[in-house]
Amino acid sequence: MIDPHPLHPETLAVAAGRPAAEPDQPLNTPVVFASTYTAGGDLEYGRYGNPTWTAFEDALGALEGGHALTFASGLAAVAAVLDLLPEGAHVVAPRHSYLGTLTQLAEAERRGRLRATLIDIADTDAVVAATGDADLLWIESPTNPALEVADLPALIAAGSAARALVVVDNTFATPMLQHPLADGADVVLHSATKFLSGHSDAVLGATVTRDADLHARLLAARSLHGATPGPMEVYLALRGLRTLPLRVERAQENARELIRRAGGHPALAELRYPGFGAIVAPVFPDAEAADAFVAAVRLCRHATSLGGVETTLERRRRWPGEAASIPPGLVRISVGIEHIDDLWADLAQALDAAR
Ligand SMILES: *Cc1c(COP(=O)(O)O)cnc(C)c1O
Numbered sequence: 147m148i149d150p151h152p153l154h155p156e157t158l159a160v161a162a163g164r165p166a167a168e169p170d171q172p173l174n175t176p177v178v179f180a181s182t183y184t185a186g187g188d189l190e191y192g193r194y195g196n197p198t199w200t201a202f203e204d205a206l207g208a209l210e211g212g213h214a215l216t217f218a219s220g221l222a223a224v225a226a227v228l229d230l231l232p233e234g235a236h237v238v239a240p241r242h243s244y245l246g247t248l249t250q251l252a253e254a255e256r257r258g259r260l261r262a263t264l265i266d267i268a269d270t271d272a273v274v275a276a277t278g279d280a281d282l283l284w285i286e287s288p289t290n291p292a293l294e295v296a297d298l299p300a301l302i303a304a305g306s307a308a309r310a311l312v313v314v315d316n317t318f319a320t321p322m323l324q325h326p327l328a329d330g331a332d333v334v335l336h337s338a339t340k341f342l343s344g345h346s347d348a349v350l351g352a353t354v355t356r357d358a359d360l361h362a363r364l365l366a367a368r369s370l371h372g373a374t375p376g377p378m379e380v381y382l383a384l385r386g387l388r389t390l391p392l393r394v395e396r397a398q399e400n401a402r403e404l405i406r407r408a409g410g411h412p413a414l415a416e417l418r419y420p421g422f423g424a425i426v427a428p429v430f431p432d433a434e435a436a437d438a439f440v441a442a443v444r445l446c447r448h449a450t451s452l453g454g455v456e457t458t459l460e461r462r463r464r465w466p467g468e469a470a471s472i473p474p475g476l477v478r479i480s481v482g483i484e485h486i487d488d489l490w491a492d493l494a495q496a497l498d499a500a501r
Contacts, residue, residue, distance in 0.1 A: 155209055155321065155322060155391060156391040156392075158205070158208045158209055159205065159209060159387055159388055159389075159390050159391050160388055162204055162205040162207075162208035162209070163175070163200075163201040163202060163203070163204035163205030163206075163208070163384060164201070165201075174201075174384075174385075175197055175198055175200075175201035175381075175384075176197075176198070176381075177198055177377045177378050177381040178196055178197045178198045178377055179377055180192055180196065180377075192374075193369055193372055193374055194369050196374075196377050196380070198377040198380045198381050198384075199216050199375065199377070199380050201380075201384055202214070202216055202352075202380045202381075202383055202384040202387070203215060203216055203352075205384055205387055206321075206336075206338075206342065206352055206354060206387065207354060209321040209322075209387075209390075210316070210321045210325070210327055210334050210354040211325060211327045211328055211354075211356070212327045212334065212354040212355050212356045213354065213355055213356070213358075213361045214352050214353065214354045215352060215353050215354075215355075215361065215364050215365055215368060216338065216350060216351070216352050216375050216380055216383075217350070217351035217352060217353070217368060217373045217374070217375060218349075218350070218351065218373045218374055218375045219337070219339065219349050219350060219351045219373075219375075220244075220246075220317065220335070220336065220337025220338065220339060220340075220350075220351035221246045221247075221250070221337075221351065222351050222368075222371075222373035223335050223336070223337075223351035223352060223353050223373075224246065224247050224250055224335065224351075225250060225371070225373065226353065226364050226367040226368055226371065226373060227282075227313055227333055227335060227353065227364070228250060228251070228254060228260070228282075229367050229371070230311065230360075230363055230364070230367070231259075231260055231281055231282055231311075232281070233259060233260075234258075234259075234260065234261070235259075235260045235261070235281035235282060236260070236261050236262075236263065236279055236280050236281050236282075237251060237260050237261070237262045237263070237280065237281065237282045237284060238262075238263045238265060238273065238276045238277050238280045238282070238283050238284065238310070239251060239262060239263075239264055239265070239282075239283075239284035239286075240264070240265065240266070240267035240284070240285070240286050240287075240289050240294070240296075241264035241265060241266060241267075241469065241471065242266075242267070242286075242289040242290070242291075242292040242294060242469060242471070242472070243264075243284065243286045243289065243290075243315070244286060244290045244315065244317075244337075245290075245465065245467055245468060245469075247284070247286070247315070248264075248469075249467065251284075263276050263280075266294065267285060267286065267287060267289060267294055267296040267301075268294040268295060268296060270296075270297045270300050270301065273296075273301055273304070274300070274301070274304040277301075277304050277305055277308050277310060278308055279308070280305065280308055280310040281310055281311065282310055282311045282312075282313065283301065283302075283304075283305035283308070283310045283311070283312045283313070284313050284315070285298065285301055285302070285305075285312065285313065285314045285315070285326075285331070286314070286315040286317075286318075287314070287315075287318070287319070287324075288318045288319065288420040288423060288425065289318075290317070290318060290425075290452075290478075291425075291427055291462045291472060291476060291478040292418075292427075292471075292472060292476075293418045293419065293420050293425065293426075293427050294420075295420045295421075298314065298324070298326060298329050298331075299329050299330075302314075302326065302329045302330045302331050303330065306330055311332050311333065312330070312331045312332050312333070313331065313332065313333040313334075313335055314326035314331045314333070314334050314335070315335045315336075315337075316334045316335065316336060317335075317336050317337045317340050317341070317453075318340075318341075318423055318425055319422070319423055320341045320342065320390060320394055320423075321334075321390075322390060322391055322394040322395075323394065323398075323422050323423060327354065327355075327356055332355060332356075332357065332360060333353055333354070333355050333360065333364075334353065334354040334355075335351070335352070335353055335354075336351060336352040336353075336354075337350075337351055338350035338351055338352050338383050339351070339451065339453070340451065340452050340453030340454075341390065341393070341394060341424070341452075341453035342383055342386065342387055342390060342453075343382060343383040343386040343387075343453075344386040344387075344389065344390065344393050344453060344454060344455060345382070345386050345454055345455055346449075346451065346454035346455075346456065346458075347382055348378075348379040348380075348382040348383055348386075349379065350375050350379050350380065350383050351375075393455060393483055394423075394424065396483040397424035397481050397482060397483050398422065398423060398424050398481075399486075400424070400481045400482070400483065400484070400486050400489060401419065401423065401424045401425070401426050401481040402419075403486050403490070404426060404479075404481060404486070404489065404490060404493065405417060405419045405426060407490050407494070408428065408493065408494075408497065411497050412501060413430065413435065413439070413497045413498070413500040413501045414428050414429065414430065414497070415429050415430060415431045415473075415475065416428075416429035416473075417429070418476075424453070424480060424481045424482075425452060425478060425479065425480055425481070426479045426481060427476050427477065427478050427479065428476075428477050428479065428497075429473050429475050429476045429477075430475035430476075430477065430500060431475055432474060432475050433461065433463065433474040433475055435475060435500045435501075436461045436474070436475040436476070436477050436500070437461060438499055438500045439477060439496050439497060439499065439500035440459060440460065440461055440477060440496075441499075442495065442496035442499035442500065443459065443492055443493070443496045444492055444495075445457070445484070445488060445489065445491075445492040446458065446459055446479070446489070446492055446493065446496075447459075448460060450465075451480075452478070452480030453480060454480065454482060455482050455483050456482045456484070457479065457480065457481055457482035457484060457489060458479075458480045458482075459477055459478065459479040459480070460477065460478060461474075461475070461476065461477050462476055462477070462478050463476065479493075
């Protein structure tokens with residue numbers, strides 16, 4: 147039966163990826179620990195498929211509007227996508243892409259596998275100009291950690307017109323705030339480690355595609371390279387996904403309020419926020435002031451990664467590989483779902499300590 151009312155994302159996050167509503171079926175697909183299956187079915191072996199993966203993939207696919215595949219990590223998904231490219235391919239990508247993505251591109255270029263042109267993803271004309279002969283247009287928006295925003299419909303249209311594969315890393319916006327497949331992208335990619343899981347307890351990745359052939363090629367890459375996740379991680383991610391809409395709504399609300407309250411604070415040189423999402427980036431005049439801010443927090447936690455229920459923060463340039471164009475005093479804050487007054491009290495005293 148076709149449902150005459152398409153379900154809202156809040157409902158899909160709860161309802162998709164469940165066992166059939168039949169007597170004695172559990173409401174949740176269990177964690178299936180299996181290296182092999184009785185012969186004659188679709189799964190056969192643990193590297194090819196797992197019912198717990200399928201449950202998560204059904205739910206994420208429903209939210210993004212395509213067919214999802216889960217990978218061992220976000221970077222395993224990145225590697226599988228880059229592996230689709232022919233030898234010598236031209237890749238156009240944001241100069242402020244996620245550091246691991248940039249490192250994979252640089253390594254592939256060093257080996258002569260591909261040629262990468264790094265652009266400012268917020269400069270639509272420059273991206274369109276660079277995309278003319280591209281085999282792959284990689285879009286990340288908002289970027290990590292610079293928080294630049296791409297004009298997704300314009301860039302996806304330009305990439306598609308150039309017959310490039312268009313990939314959007316949707317880790318920061320999540321399917322609650324951005325739908326690249328509906329805009330015409332070929333692949334949506336996630337570090338499910340972040341907002342999708344949402345509890346800082348699992349490392350996981352995913353791709354989502356509409357085209358059946360592309361799905362099959364990514365599935366083949368996952369199976370062949372063994373970039374397969376553990377079923378426990380996938381169970382945790384699906385459990386986290388059930389509350390994604392609530393978490394993103396609350397974290398975004400907190401982020402917007404923090405921006406209002408922190409605006410104009412004398413310790414800050416700049417305060418970056420793309421206007422949506424839960425990542426904010428205060429920029430201090432120098433690394434020392436930023437380090438003093440990070441060292442002063444008590445409730446928030448100094449830790450890398452993002453997208454958890456708890457607020458975490460770090461000065462990004464503490465990583466030697468981070469782009470030199472990221473200001474040394476930039477702190478990436480992943481805003482959590484705590485009470486805004488408790489969050490602000492902690493961050494306000496840390497801002498005062500950084501002056
Ligand atoms: C963390 C992250 C990745 C990499 O994902 P892992 O799960 O850490 O491998 C890719 N893209 C973005 C935007 C990220 O934040």
